[in-house]
Amino acid sequence: MAAAVDSTVVVPASIPRPPDRYRTFTAVISWAAPASLILIVVVLLQQAWPSVVRFGPGFIIGQDWNQVTNTFGALPFIFGTVVTSAIALVIALPVGIAVAVLLAEPGAQGLRGALGTGIELLAAIPSVVYGIWALYVLAPWALLHIETPITDHLAAIPFLGGIPRQTSLFTAALVLAVMILPTLSAVSRDVIRAVPRGLRESTVALGATWWETIWKVILPAARAGIFGATVLALGRALAETVAVAMVIGNRPEIPHSIFAPGYTLAAVIANEFVEATGEIYQGALVEIGLVLILVTLTVNVLALILVHSAKARAAV
Amino acid sequence: MRRNLWRRFSSSFAAGVMYALTILALVPLGLVLWFTVTKGLPSVANLEFFLNSQRPSGIPGGGIANAIVGSAVIVALASLAAIPIGVLSGVYLAEYGAGRWANWVRLASDVLVGAPSIALGLFAYALVVVPQHHFSGTAASVALAILMLPVVIRTTESAVGLIPNGLRESGLALGLPRWRVSLQLILPAAAPGVITGALLAVARAAGETAPVLFTALGNQRLSFDPNHPMSTLPLVVFRDALTPYKDLQQEAWGAALVLVVMVLFINLGSRWVLRRQIRLARQL
Numbered sequence: 001m002a003a004a005v006d007s008t009v010v011v012p013a014s015i016p017r018p019p020d021r022y023r024t025f026t027a028v029i030s031w032a033a034p035a036s037l038i039l040i041v042v043v044l045l046q047q048a049w050p051s052v053v054r055f056g057p058g059f060i061i062g063q064d065w066n067q068v069t070n071t072f073g074a075l076p077f078i079f080g081t082v083v084t085s086a087i088a089l090v091i092a093l094p095v096g097i098a099v100a101v102l103l104a105e106p107g108a109q110g111l112r113g114a115l116g117t118g119i120e121l122l123a124a125i126p127s128v129v130y131g132i133w134a135l136y137v138l139a140p141w142a143l144l145h146i147e148t149p150i151t152d153h154l155a156a157i158p159f160l161g162g163i164p165r166q167t168s169l170f171t172a173a174l175v176l177a178v179m180i181l182p183t184l185s186a187v188s189r190d191v192i193r194a195v196p197r198g199l200r201e202s203t204v205a206l207g208a209t210w211w212e213t214i215w216k217v218i219l220p221a222a223r224a225g226i227f228g229a230t231v232l233a234l235g236r237a238l239a240e241t242v243a244v245a246m247v248i249g250n251r252p253e254i255p256h257s258i259f260a261p262g263y264t265l266a267a268v269i270a271n272e273f274v275e276a277t278g279e280i281y282q283g284a285l286v287e288i289g290l291v292l293i294l295v296t297l298t299v300n301v302l303a304l305i306l307v308h309s310a311k312a313r314a315a316v
Numbered sequence: 317m318r319r320n321l322w323r324r325f326s327s328s329f330a331a332g333v334m335y336a337l338t339i340l341a342l343v344p345l346g347l348v349l350w351f352t353v354t355k356g357l358p359s360v361a362n363l364e365f366f367l368n369s370q371r372p373s374g375i376p377g378g379g380i381a382n383a384i385v386g387s388a389v390i391v392a393l394a395s396l397a398a399i400p401i402g403v404l405s406g407v408y409l410a411e412y413g414a415g416r417w418a419n420w421v422r423l424a425s426d427v428l429v430g431a432p433s434i435a436l437g438l439f440a441y442a443l444v445v446v447p448q449h450h451f452s453g454t455a456a457s458v459a460l461a462i463l464m465l466p467v468v469i470r471t472t473e474s475a476v477g478l479i480p481n482g483l484r485e486s487g488l489a490l491g492l493p494r495w496r497v498s499l500q501l502i503l504p505a506a507a508p509g510v511i512t513g514a515l516l517a518v519a520r521a522a523g524e525t526a527p528v529l530f531t532a533l534g535n536q537r538l539s540f541d542p543n544h545p546m547s548t549l550p551l552v553v554f555r556d557a558l559t560p561y562k563d564l565q566q567e568a569w570g571a572a573l574v575l576v577v578m579v580l581f582i583n584l585g586s587r588w589v590l591r592r593q594i595r596l597a598r599q600l
Contacts, residue, residue, distance in 0.1 A: 022495035026408035027417065032401045033469060034424035036462050040431070040439045047442045098337035117587065118342050124583045125348060126523025128550040129572045132557040133348045136355075136565075178344040185341070209327035232430070239432035241526040242554055266434045266526070273438070274530045286438055293435040300430040304423065 041297075044290045051283030059287060065252035065268075067276075072284035074291060076252045080262035081292075084169050084244065085237035087258065088176035089230060095177075096184030096233070097226065101214055103185065104192035106200075116189075123182035131246035134175040139166040139247055142174055147259045162257035167249035169262040175243050180233040187232055187307060191225025192218060194314035221314070228306030235299040238292070241266035265292040352569065352576050359570025369538045370552065373561035380571050382538045386453065386546035390532060391522050393457035393542055398464035399514050403503075405465075406472025406510075411498055413473070422473075425466035436462050437527035444531070451533035453542035459527035464517035471513025475506040478597040508593045512586035519582040523575055525550035549575050 062073015147164035155161035249261020368379030440459035556568035
């Protein structure tokens with residue numbers, strides 16, 4: 001849009017254009033974002049080096065987390081992070097898509113605007129507020145009304161048995177589901193809006209009902225973009241720290257049930273870094289941070305590519 | 317005929333389910349707000365809560381003055397770095413943003429938005445706390461500045477992009493150099509959008525806990541010196557909520573209420589300003 005100016009201002013060929021120093025200046029300033037991204041990865045790698053050298057690739061599959069013997073492995077945290085994020089996605093996905101579909105409907109924007117504002121405010125609430133709410137309100141409620149009934153009746157199913165706890169992988173997943181909902185629905189809404197109007201109109205003209213239009217035409221057309229929104233939400237869930245740290249129970253082992261306490265990559269850094277003594281222990285925590293940032297960066301880049309290409313394809 | 321009836325029924329049924337799910341999505345918002353307000357009010361109702369600093373459990377009269385000051389100082393320092401850099405980067409993207417480099421900047425800031433904030437804390441720890449050998453408010457500011465940067469960049473870019481090209485062209489036609497057109501014509505016209513973007517970034521930074529945990533660390537006493545450990549509002553919520561003491565938990569709810577009120581105020585206010593800005597830009 002802005003670049004169109006360059007082509008519309010006609011400069012006579014004979015007069016050499018003076019160097020645009022303003023452009024150079026702002027371009028150099030704009031290095032800040034990419035540079036800090038690279039710098040973060042480099043600095044974390046350097047800080048984690050003692051641990052990287054000591055444990056090698058075995059760090060990822062190591063199950064021990066022992067400060068006394070100085071053996072550290074990240075598997076329990078990777079497990080906790082993956083499981084909580086996956087459950088959160090399963091819970092949030094149907095709700096998020098329903099919200100997105102309703103928000104993307106053409107016409108009658110009044111109520112829809114209020115609805116959209118409400119969903120976006122969900123994203124504005126600080127995660128520590130979700131944390132304190134989950135700890136004192138959600139966790140006791142979930143224990144009584146979700147965890148206990150399930151463990152009572154469905155204990156035969158793997159990962160659903162055991163003694164339910166207030167602070168558990170499942171509670172953490174519930175909070176995460178609430179926290180990723182705005183990302184999921186806002187991005188999906190944009191993608192659904194980008195579906196060409198003609199597609200919707202011709203389907204309706206053929207006599208399809210509202211639901212048939214949504215289910216058989218709109219959602220399939222927006223599929224790739226909704227997948228991108230899901231991956232973006234996954235990135236948010238993987239990165240979330242304090243709300244999870246407050247309700248997951250902080251136990252560095254791989255539990256046999258989703259209703260048992262666990263731990264995530266981000267939460268262990270938040271809880272243990274200040275007290276971590278010794279090069280290896282600190283290095284191991286930073287290496288966990290490095291694993292976390294590399295995974296979330298990959299996930300985010302993938303999601304952005306998916307969403308952009310979906311929108312670009314829809315615009316054609 | 318009966319088939320059509322069935323189709324119509326299933327469509328209405330599906331619509332009902334969609335609406336139900338959407339209302340379900342809003343339930344957590346209502347619950348979080350309700351519990352923060354009802355549980356936080358007893359703390360906030362007391363003026364001492366804003367004037368005194370934190371006290372150990374069992375000693376009455378504790379407040380969060382130290383955390384409010386800490387949050388204000390740390391976020392102000394972060395803004396001082398992030399806002400000018402972010403605004404100029406955003407202006408670059410809006411004015412010269414067609415090239416390949418600009419796309420890298422966009423990608424980097426989009427990715428940076430999703431970077432785990434705890435990793436920013438580790439980064440600031442390594443960069444500031446380790447060389448200084450002590451925790452400090454400044455270290456937290458470094459982490460929060462990186463957190464704010466992408467938000468400021470992208471909101472500035474879209475705010476400047478909303479300004480119609482005619483304004484830019486008339487400035488250039490008058491013989492103004494590009495930098496003057498950009499900084500004295502375009503940026504003031506886009507100011508409401510840019511300022512709300514900056515405010516949203518401030519709100520986000522003020523609510524972050526993870527990057528502050530092992531940079532600012534926390535401080536029970538009132539301190540204005542960013543070279544020392546400081547407390548912030550989210551730190552008070554996080555640490556107090558996890559203690560077994562009722563009076564400290566009460567303090568945590570109070571601090572949470574202060575945070576929520578601030579964040580909602582900034583968000584709803586900026587939404588209003590942005591809507592006005594878009595309407596004005598359409599009229600130009």
